[in-house]
Amino acid sequence: MLHLSILVFPFISLLIPCYNESSRCHLLIEGITQFQREWKGPFEVVVVNDGSSDNTLKILQDWKVRCGPSRQIQMITQQNTGKGGAIQRGIPYCKGDFILTLDADMSTSPEELNRWWVLYAGFKQDEILIGSRELKESIIREFPLRKWIGNWFNRIIRWITGLQFKDTQCGFKLYPNKLAQEIFTQLKTMGWAHDVEVLCRAKKMQMKVKEMPLHWQAVEGSKVVVWKDSFRMFKEVLQIQHMMKKENNSNSPK
Incomplete structure (x- = not known):
C-alpha cells in the first residue's frame, strides 16, 4: 500500500450551500474545525448563503471574524435559487485543486475525505468521486421512511436516465476543479x-465517476419535505432527461 508520507495532500475547496441553517450552523463550524485538525494539506471554505431569512448569514460572518485571516473563508450571498443554483454560484470562487461539495448539516463530515485519501491512495485529476449511502461498506444512520423513499427514488432515476449509480443524491462529492467548472457552467x-x-x-x-463508501448520519431539521419534494424531484428528473435527450439530438450528425 502506498504510504501517506509520499503523497502530497492537495489544496481542497470545501463548498457548502446554506439555506436557513441557523439552528445547525454549530455543526458546520464544528465540522470545519475538526477537518482543520485532520487534513494535512491546504484548504479553503466557500459558503454560499442561498437567500436565508434567518440568522445564518450573521452567525457565519461572526465565525469568519473569529477565525481571522489565518483561515481562508469566503462568504457569498445570493437570492434563493435552490441547492443546485447555490453550488453553481460558488464553483467559480473555488481555487482548490479539488472541490468538495457537502451539506451544511455535516451529515457527512469533511473528515471523510481523509478516509477516502487513504482508501484510494490519493485523488485523480480526471475522476469525480461521489459518496454513496447504498454501498455495503458505507455506515449509515437514516430515518427508515426516508431511506425507503430514497431507495425507490434512485431506482426510478436509474430507470429514467440510464445512470447506473446506486446513490445520485448524496451531497458529498469531490470534483477535480477543472471538471467541476466544465459541468456547472452548463447546469440548468x-x-x-x-x-x-x-x-x-x-x-x-465521458468523465470518470466512481462511487465511494462513507459515513452518513441523518440530522434533524432537514429542508426536504419527503413526499412533496420527492414528487418535485421526480418532475425535475423527467425534465432533465428530456433536456439531455434534446441536447444529444441537436448535437448528433444530420
Missing part, C-alpha cells in the same frame, strides 16, 4: 435534483 437544474443533471453531463462528457 437549480433545485434538489441538480445532482442527476451533474452526473448526466459527466456521462455525456
Whole structure:
C-alpha cells in the first residue's frame, strides 16, 4: 500500500450551500474545525448563503471574524435559487485543486475525505468521486421512511436516465476543479435534483465517476419535505432527461 508520507495532500475547496441553517450552523463550524485538525494539506471554505431569512448569514460572518485571516473563508450571498443554483454560484470562487461539495448539516463530515485519501491512495485529476449511502461498506444512520423513499427514488432515476449509480443524491462529492467548472457552467437544474443533471453531463462528457463508501448520519431539521419534494424531484428528473435527450439530438450528425 502506498504510504501517506509520499503523497502530497492537495489544496481542497470545501463548498457548502446554506439555506436557513441557523439552528445547525454549530455543526458546520464544528465540522470545519475538526477537518482543520485532520487534513494535512491546504484548504479553503466557500459558503454560499442561498437567500436565508434567518440568522445564518450573521452567525457565519461572526465565525469568519473569529477565525481571522489565518483561515481562508469566503462568504457569498445570493437570492434563493435552490441547492443546485447555490453550488453553481460558488464553483467559480473555488481555487482548490479539488472541490468538495457537502451539506451544511455535516451529515457527512469533511473528515471523510481523509478516509477516502487513504482508501484510494490519493485523488485523480480526471475522476469525480461521489459518496454513496447504498454501498455495503458505507455506515449509515437514516430515518427508515426516508431511506425507503430514497431507495425507490434512485431506482426510478436509474430507470429514467440510464445512470447506473446506486446513490445520485448524496451531497458529498469531490470534483477535480477543472471538471467541476466544465459541468456547472452548463447546469440548468437549480433545485434538489441538480445532482442527476451533474452526473448526466459527466456521462455525456465521458468523465470518470466512481462511487465511494462513507459515513452518513441523518440530522434533524432537514429542508426536504419527503413526499412533496420527492414528487418535485421526480418532475425535475423527467425534465432533465428530456433536456439531455434534446441536447444529444441537436448535437448528433444530420
